[in-house]
Amino acid sequence: MKIAKFKDVAHQYKVVFFDAYGVLKKHDGMIDGVKEMLRFLKEQNIDFYIITNDASRSPELLAKTYRDAGIEYMQAENLISSAMMSMTFLKENIHPGSTVAYLGRKTSEFFIQGADLIPLRVENVEVDDYTDIAAIVLFDDGGYDFHPGINRTLNLIRGTEVPVVVANPDLIYPVNDEQTAFAIGSIANMMEAVANRKFFRFGKPDVGIFDYAFERVNQQRKVSKRDVLMVGDTLTTDIVGGNQFGIDTALVLSGSTIAKQAATMIQETGIEPTHICMSVVD
Numbered sequence: 001m002k003i004a005k006f007k008d009v010a011h012q013y014k015v016v017f018f019d020a021y022g023v024l025k026k027h028d029g030m031i032d033g034v035k036e037m038l039r040f041l042k043e044q045n046i047d048f049y050i051i052t053n054d055a056s057r058s059p060e061l062l063a064k065t066y067r068d069a070g071i072e073y074m075q076a077e078n079l080i081s082s083a084m085m086s087m088t089f090l091k092e093n094i095h096p097g098s099t100v101a102y103l104g105r106k107t108s109e110f111f112i113q114g115a116d117l118i119p120l121r122v123e124n125v126e127v128d129d130y131t132d133i134a135a136i137v138l139f140d141d142g143g144y145d146f147h148p149g150i151n152r153t154l155n156l157i158r159g160t161e162v163p164v165v166v167a168n169p170d171l172i173y174p175v176n177d178e179q180t181a182f183a184i185g186s187i188a189n190m191m192e193a194v195a196n197r198k199f200f201r202f203g204k205p206d207v208g209i210f211d212y213a214f215e216r217v218n219q220q221r222k223v224s225k226r227d228v229l230m231v232g233d234t235l236t237t238d239i240v241g242g243n244q245f246g247i248d249t250a251l252v253l254s255g256s257t258i259a260k261q262a263a264t265m266i267q268e269t270g271i272e273p274t275h276i277c278m279s280v281v282d
Contacts, residue, residue, distance in 0.1 A: 001262060001276060002276065003278060004250075004277055005277065006037070006252070006280045006282055007037075007040065009277060010044075010229065011046075013229040014045075014047065014223050014228070015049070015223055015228045015229070016047070016049075016229050016230075017050075017210070017213060017228065017229065017231065017247075018048060018049070018050050019204075019230075019255075020052040020054060021054075021173065021233075021255065022232075022233035022254060023233050023252055023254065023255060023280060024280070025069075027175055027176050030069040031279070031280075031281060032281065034280065036281075038071060038073075038074075042073065047220070048078065049078050049080055050078055050079050050080065051204065051230070052082070053168045053170045053185075053204055053237070054083075055083035055140060055184075055203075056104065056108060056140045056142070056168075057107040057108065058110040059077075059079040061107060061110075063075055081203075082168055082209060083108065084212070085208060085209055085212060086137060086167040086202045087111040087114045088115075090135060090137070091114075091115035093163065094115065094117055094163075096115075096117065097118065099120050099132050099133055100112045100117045100118065100119055100134060100135045100137060101120050101121070101122050101133050101136045102120070102121065102136070103122045103136075103137070103138050103139060103140070103144065103149060103184075104139025104142070105142060106121070106143065108137075111139075112137065120133070122136075122144070122152050122153045123144055123149060125156055130156065133156070133160055133162055134162055135163045136153070136156060136160070136163070138164070138166050138191075139168065139184065140184055141182060141183055150187055153191065154191050157191055157195045158194075165200045165202070166185060166199050166201040166202070167202060167203070168184050168203060169201045169202070169203045169206075169237075170183040170203070171189075174255070204241040205241030207241060207244050210230070210241060210242065210245035214228065214247075226247075229247065229249070230245075230248070231249075231250045231252060231277075231280060232252070233253070233254060233255025234257060235265055238251075240271045243272070248275070249273045249275070250274065250276070251277070252279050252280055253276070253277070254278065254280070
């Protein structure tokens, strides 16, 4: 397994797509050296975008977390999230002014309001409200009392026939360097099986988010797929998604895929990254 230096890899491209967690940040904040690495890309005229399955807040609020960490040039335009894809789906399929029930944090209401719809927290939905609900969105595993929250959501899904949107398909997320927790994608899988329903999912590894990002890039700068690199720490989302979209990929060993497991995981999954780097700050 050949390990390359990230800067040497990045020089080959005009645009870099980054995953967030495990690549640029961890549970306790930004990875040391990321600020300097992003500045290096800017100096080399290499554009960068963050493609994330984080559906907990708007692109502006996500960008603010980077600016608060000292990356002052990070703007909302640099953030492309799975929730933005969900917002587009709602706008195209749900009548304006309709009510959409959601499970997650209040900051996720941005994506429902952005589709000209009315957000309603699942906790506030009563059985008499079921006929007024036009869609249900699963945004996040937090922001509500977990056990009653998921039970109320399950009963709402079973009691209606409206579209159910999963705005973040991630199954787990890191809570520290040793432990993980269930993400909303795992909760959605459970509800889908119990309710015997088919949900709409947006985000990596689906190629739709890569296509969305590629179109965004080409509005600013004309590039081809061979000019773009996807950098991620997870074979089954970041790397397979980039591979299927037809762009080069770089697996970093600073997150969910660790160095001692990488070769075995690549062999077992058959998912081959174009490059392998220890991290983006090596």
